[in-house]
Amino acid sequence: MAELSDEIMSERRQLINLAYRMLGSLADAEDVVQETYARWYAMSRPQQEAIDTPGAWLTTVASRICLDQLKSARARRERYVGEWIPEPLPEYANGTVDPADRITLDESVSMAFLVVLDSMTPAERVAFVLHDVFGYPFDEVARIVGRSAAASRQLASSARRRVRDAQPPTSPDAARRAAVVRDFKRAWEARDIKALVGLLDPDTTAVADGGGLVAAAPHPIVGAEEIATYFVNLANLAGDLTLVERTVNGQPGIVVQRDGVLGAVIAFEVVGDRITHLWAVRNPEKLRPWH
Numbered sequence: 033m034a035e036l037s038d039e040i041m042s043e044r045r046q047l048i049n050l051a052y053r054m055l056g057s058l059a060d061a062e063d064v065v066q067e068t069y070a071r072w073y074a075m076s077r078p079q080q081e082a083i084d085t086p087g088a089w090l091t092t093v094a095s096r097i098c099l100d101q102l103k104s105a106r107a108r109r110e111r112y113v114g115e116w117i118p119e120p121l122p123e124y125a126n127g128t129v130d131p132a133d134r135i136t137l138d139e140s141v142s143m144a145f146l147v148v149l150d151s152m153t154p155a156e157r158v159a160f161v162l163h164d165v166f167g168y169p170f171d172e173v174a175r176i177v178g179r180s181a182a183a184s185r186q187l188a189s190s191a192r193r194r195v196r197d198a199q200p201p202t203s204p205d206a207a208r209r210a211a212v213v214r215d216f217k218r219a220w221e222a223r224d225i226k227a228l229v230g231l232l233d234p235d236t237t238a239v240a241d242g243g244g245l246v247a248a249a250p251h252p253i254v255g256a257e258e259i260a261t262y263f264v265n266l267a268n269l270a271g272d273l274t275l276v277e278r279t280v281n282g283q284p285g286i287v288v289q290r291d292g293v294l295g296a297v298i299a300f301e302v303v304g305d306r307i308t309h310l311w312a313v314r315n316p317e318k319l320r321p322w323h
Contacts, residue, residue: 056118113244137282
């Protein structure tokens with residue numbers, strides 16, 4: 033009995049990692065895992081013991097809940113105020129959080145990757161995450177998404193093309209990305225528009241997410257000069273801002289504080305020596321893990 037309970041609880045981290053990649057929200061992922069365990073413990077002991085592979089059962093249930101949530105997400109997004117950005121993840125220091133609740137920080141949770149995942153259909157996203165990220169065979173994926181194995185392959189293939197089309201031609205190593213973000217931070221602190229423009233690709237896009245709860249740019253800002261001017265004007269209006277280099281979804285990023293209060297978390301995509309995308313999350317509900 034105890035062994036079965038231990039086996040069930042040992043799946044928690046895998047389920048959190050899976051659900052976060054499918055939904056782009058840690059809060060929603062936690063809800064999915066809680067609901068999955070609620071369904072497990074709602075069964076009688078004989079029903080539980082009749083399941084040959086509890087881990088596979090939990091994955092199937094969690095994935096189907098995620099699929100249902102993704103199908104209803106589009107309606108929720110229509111009511112969302114402003115732009116929607118996936119919930120950013122901090123890099124936890126050792127001992128600050130239960131390891132069972134940690135998201136493994138790798139390329140599959142970078143903000144750029146999550147934004148591409150968000151462009152997929154619900155079935156594409158679930159099939160791709162299950163197969164390409166977590167390595168589940170297509171016969172298992174088929175049972176979860178309610179399609180044939182062949183159809184599941186097509187879903188994953190379509191999703192793979194989206195990822196491939198969105199990937200930049202060259203991506204610098206971690207040290208170079210960190211250096212570019214550090215230079216951006218220093219130029220912003222100095223209110224140096226020329227230096228900021230030099231760090232931004234001419235077609236850079238900046239997106240902000242306030243969720244209607246705090247002020248944020250309502251639409252994407254496009255262009256190096258436009259973005260540089262916007263950030264400098266923002267700093268001048270806000271006054272005494274504190275910028276801190278932090279890891280955001282496993283990549284170099286910046287945390288913005290004003291008078292010691294967390295105001296934004298900014299993620300970057302760097303191609304070569306230039307920033308091509310910025311994502312600024314200001315919605316306080318999405319910044320809960322950063323407190």
